[in-house]
Amino acid sequence: MELLHDNFIIYSEQLPSYNEFYNNVMKPNKACLFGSKLTEQWKCRKEWTDNNDDSNRINFDYLAKKYGNLIVPVYNCNRKHFNSNPKNEMLFNEYVRYWKKFIENDNGESMEILYLKDWHLVQDSVDNDFYSIPEYFESDYLNEYCRDKQITDFKFVYMGPTGSRTPLHIDVFGSFSWSSNIIGTKRWIMIPDYSIDRLKQLIGWDELPHDLKILPNYPEILEKVQGFEVIQQAGEIIFVPSGYLHQVENLTNTISINHNWFNACNLERIFNNLLNALNDVQNEIKDLKVDMNDDGEEWNELCDKILTIHFGMNRQYFLEIIRNSIDNRLFRSSNSNKFPQQQHDFECLKKILKKILLNENFSKKTNDNDWKNLESLEKVAN
Ligand SMILES: O=C(O)CCC(=O)C(=O)O
């Protein structure tokens, strides 16, 4: 283990125990990089790359044959759309044709840079065994809920040529993410969550730029906000903590797989982010309340609709995730090995459920079962 920076740990040869990662990385919300051991056996690391070729190139023929007819989301890195890039859809075959042309054309000399991002390949294709989730990231209330309810999950594939990039952002809900490089190299720039106000102050802009590197005094600013750069090579996995600002650039042709998720370690952050986003929405449309019916139900529904668009989830969705996580751990689990930090799960779920039951924003959304769940949690959580 190497501590390169207060907020960044590297486990290159020797992997940490589950509890070490849980207590020293995930709970204190630090970033970390795992060596390529974790992905060595993944099928995609063999099948998606051209093993006959020393330069370890992408096996376009294999990918096009297997996934060519799927429709994929593609972002144009040369244009801006709010704090992201404009999105289009195309057939995967078309994207492969574009990518091959980009490479032939001297790495896209005078071509636009298109980045295939947020592809739900596990859901879109019949086979889903091309990678496996490392145990460190298994405690995952979000994707567990998506699986149980059979709704769209937060598991993605990214593919892009040299120079494709994701602008500076914080992940959806302020969730954790882990990202594994199947092939290629990425450069990450990360700014800890607690430095974001300081960063805005230093650059004197209310809105953050897409790319911190355009700032003339970028190195000094990075140091002042305790930010850091990480180069991630093929096979390595990076853990992105909750609420960190980050931007990512593909330094070569790159394919990666990533998940967004939350669990006991960042549940309270997600809850606070939801309440802050709700507060923003409520303030934004407070004038409409008087025109709607007396008990405010219609207005509340409108708040939740806007919240879903603006934040990605609403009160109902969050509450259902909490219920599902409690049910799975208290009532459906027959073997506690499945949830190695179960005691911590119970403590955190109890804390959040208590807050929800006392919060007037949730008063119409909770039901008797939630109180029963709280009683059950009282028995098992210290
Ligand atoms: O690889 C990228 O382009 C972006 C990945 C990212 O932002 C993430 O995993 O959170």
Ligand SMILES: [Fe+2]
């Ligand atoms: Fe991200």
